[in-house]
Amino acid sequence: MSQTLSVVVPVYNESEVLETFHVRLVKVMDELRLPYQVLYVDDGSEAEFLFQLQCLRDSDPRVAVLELSRNFGKEVALSAGLDHATGDAVIVIDADLQDPPELILSFVQEWRAGYDVVYGQRTERRGETAMKRYTAGAFYRLMSVLGDVDIPRNVGDFRLLSRRAVDALNALPERRRYMKGLYAWIGFPQKAVPYVREPRAAGETKWNYWRLWNFALEGITSFSAAPLKMATYLGLLTSTFSLLYGLYFLIRTLLFGNPVPGYPSLIIVVLFLGGVQLICLGIIGEYLARTYQESKGRALYFLKAYHPATSVTDKNDAT
Numbered sequence: 493m494s495q496t497l498s499v500v501v502p503v504y505n506e507s508e509v510l511e512t513f514h515v516r517l518v519k520v521m522d523e524l525r526l527p528y529q530v531l532y533v534d535d536g537s538e539a540e541f542l543f544q545l546q547c548l549r550d551s552d553p554r555v556a557v558l559e560l561s562r563n564f565g566k567e568v569a570l571s572a573g574l575d576h577a578t579g580d581a582v583i584v585i586d587a588d589l590q591d592p593p594e595l596i597l598s599f600v601q602e603w604r605a606g607y608d609v610v611y612g613q614r615t616e617r618r619g620e621t622a623m624k625r626y627t628a629g630a631f632y633r634l635m636s637v638l639g640d641v642d643i644p645r646n647v648g649d650f651r652l653l654s655r656r657a658v659d660a661l662n663a664l665p666e667r668r669r670y671m672k673g674l675y676a677w678i679g680f681p682q683k684a685v686p687y688v689r690e691p692r693a694a695g696e697t698k699w700n701y702w703r704l705w706n707f708a709l710e711g712i713t714s715f716s717a718a719p720l721k722m723a724t725y726l727g728l729l730t731s732t733f734s735l736l737y738g739l740y741f742l743i744r745t746l747l748f749g750n751p752v753p754g755y756p757s758l759i760i761v762v763l764f765l766g767g768v769q770l771i772c773l774g775i776i777g778e779y780l781a782r783t784y785q786e787s788k789g790r791a792l793y794f795l796k797a798y799h800p801a802t803s804v805t806d807k808n809d810a811t
Contacts, residue, residue, distance in 0.1 A: 497521070497528040497600070498579030502569035504535045506587045507544055514548060514555075517585070517593045524600055529801040531556045532587075533573040536563030549799055556801040561794040567669045568793050570649060574658050576798065582653045590689050591650035598685045599652035608680035611651035613644060614689045641676045644684060651675065667792055668782050719775045730768050 499517065503510070514530070521528050532545055534557060542559065549555040558576055560569060574582060581603050585591055595612055602610040649671060653661070660678040676682075 495526055495580040496578070497524070497526050497581055497583065498577035499528065499530045499583045499585065499596075500533060500570065500573030500577050501530065501585055501587050502533045502535060502566050502573060503537065503541075503545070503587050504563065504566075504569075505537045505541050507541050509587055509589055510541075510544060510548065513587045513589055513593075514552075516589070518552070518554075520593045520596050523597065526600075528579065529554045529556055531558060531573055531577055531801075533558045533560070533569045535560055535566065535569040546799070549801075553802040557797075557799040559796040559798070561796045564793050566649075567671050570671050571661075571669055572793050572795075574653075574661055577658060580655050582655075582658050584649050584651055584653070586649065591648070592687060592690065595650075595685060595687050596652070602683050602685065603652050603654060606681060607683045608654040608657045609651060609675060609678075609682040611644065611647050611675070611682065611684055612687050613684040614646040614648070615686045616688045641673060643673055643676045647672065647684070654680070656680070667786055667790065669792075719778075722775070726768060727772055730765065 499521065501513075501517075506513075517530065521530075530552075532548075532555065534542060534545060537545075545557050549557050556576075558572060560572060564572075570584060573584070581600070583596055583599065585593065585596075591612060599610045599612075653675075657678060657680050660680070661674055664674060664678075
């Protein structure tokens with residue numbers, strides 16, 4: 493029996509690139525001569541884009557469309573796609589054409605060689621500002637120091653997952669999902685395939701710096717308890733400094749009397765201690781908020797509709 497492939501594509505109002513992306517993707521998938529389906533996961537897009545997706549499905553029987561009830565975010569959309577992907581291997585790719593579909597050929601080759609996770613690793617990030625490249629590099633360096641798992645640098649969601657890797661991901665119960673960390677956490681043989689990331693083919697990115705900052709916090713708090721330890725050490729260091737500072741004033745008073753202390757120095761000490769306390773409370777609050785979200789046990793997502801593919805056989809009928 494032939495192996496089957498599923499391609500999961502999370503989308504959100506990608507009208508300008510959808511048709512071009514699908515043409516390139518189908519061309520690559522047909523070269524593999526394996527039965528496949530393409531699952532577009534709509535993350536609460538506008539009605540106009542949904543109509544475009546339905547027209548694409550009507551014209552290609554290998555296309556399935558999964559509509560979420562609202563915009564849940566890309567991580568949840570990816571999880572929904574993995575839940576509904578049925579192939580022996582699942583390919584995850586964005587529709588903006590920054591990640592070349594042609595690399596899928598190399599992914600499948602490495603999968604056949606025995607790797608469960610084959611991911612694209614960016615050697616160059618074209619079309620991105622120097623600030624974004626610097627902040628991305630700083631985040632990966634920070635995660636390598638703080639993280640409990642080794643998350644590969646310059647790696648996104650573009651990858652191939654074997655069936656047992658997909659089943660492992662689907663078995664994880666957590667609601668606050670940082671997929672790049674989960675891909676690494678499940679283990680299994682993994683391999684990188686280098687490539688040059690191109691600029692967006694059309695449209696604008698949905699990721700601004702505020703969303704990227706929150707996404708970075710999600711990654712750090714999901715896979716590292718180091719900030720909590722740092723808060724403890726910071727409190728210990730501050731207490732030690734305050735004790736030494738108090739001893740200094742005690743000795744100076746015994747030897748030279750008790751002059752009136754300066755008001756500016758008092759304000760500086762109070763503000764410093766207050767700032768340290770607020771930082772530590774903020775760190776604890778981030779973890780507490782995530783614990784609170786997990787404890788409610790809400791469903792990860794809800795479906796508005798699921799339109800399955802009518803065929804998983806390629807046009808060359810390779811079975």
